[in-house]
Amino acid sequence: MPRVSSDHLQARRRQILDGSRACFARHGYEGATVRRLEEATGLSRGAIFHHFKDKESLFLALAEDDAERMADVVAQQGLVQVMRDLLSDPHGRQGSVPGAEWLGTRLEVSRRLRTDAEFRSRWAQRSEQLTAATRERLRRQRRSGNLRDDVDVDVLTSYLELVLEGLVSHLAMGFPADDLDPVLDLVEESVRRHRNG
């Protein structure tokens, strides 16, 4: 029964990713011990490392999973909407907001990128999805006439990613975010076509 078996594998993999997400977010990479990962996922270390070679591979799979889900939101609603979701529910408490669940993972990725050169090279190969989704969304917006056409799409993509990075850092440092909605309005407006321009 290969189909059932594959479904089962997928479900188990999902269980591990979802359980370990909260664990890495709360304890950081080093603090997410195998014992804590067992508790968080409800599975034994044998079961966890049957699906993922080691903790590093599990963390990278998680970060990749989050990046895919963010890329989906970006494709449908744009990167500014991802930022708005993050503002409205930074710690993903509502559960229904897909944009914000990844903050913990993202912070841990940021931290390791700063401190771990080997991780940086492994991550570089996997971090292109979000950029690609953002760029593709902007291209579609330009074709439908909603995007300003005097600035290169690559520049607009880098701009939005830089603001996202600032927002992630702002939240990570515990600064208040309740006054940032008009800032995101300004960001959104600066990539839009100025109809009366």
Added chain:
Amino acid sequence: MPRVSSDHLQARRRQILDGSRACFARHGYEGATVRRLEEATGLSRGAIFHHFKDKESLFLALAEDDAERMADVVAQQGLVQVMRDLLSDPHGRQGSVPGAEWLGTRLEVSRRLRTDAEFRSRWAQRSEQLTAATRERLRRQRRSGNLRDDVDVDVLTSYLELVLEGLVSHLAMGFPADDLDPVLDLVEESVRRHRNG
């Protein structure tokens, strides 16, 4: 000779701040041991802690000193220029670029804000200078007609600070910065008055 004595104290204080800046940037707060601070400043621990109560006070004085110097650049040239300086010489190697020397301290401040609640409350009282300098500069720009007048100055200030935070984070993670000049052009343009708008 109180004047000479005061000059001497100031010079010694400056020597300690400048020496320890590189030490904190290289080793991080925890890694900047008293022995390393002695080596970096060329002074004994007795001399160092005659001027600063403890390592925490030294680090806060350093961060405050950097914030003052950044605020001076902001007052004269604006926050976007601070960001351009950072791009052109992120690690302050040219020495002559005042905007960039603070990156190491700033990164360490960011890290401690994320991980140390007590530091966060001590820092909050000291971090207003840059915001105040940015706001004041924008107000002057508005009075001289260079700033857009359809968005509140506080929103523009938060916007520029958010982009700066993104840039600091971007550089901290070792991402390439050579394509960000046109992004900063876009940021600058988004706060300017649109003359043909």
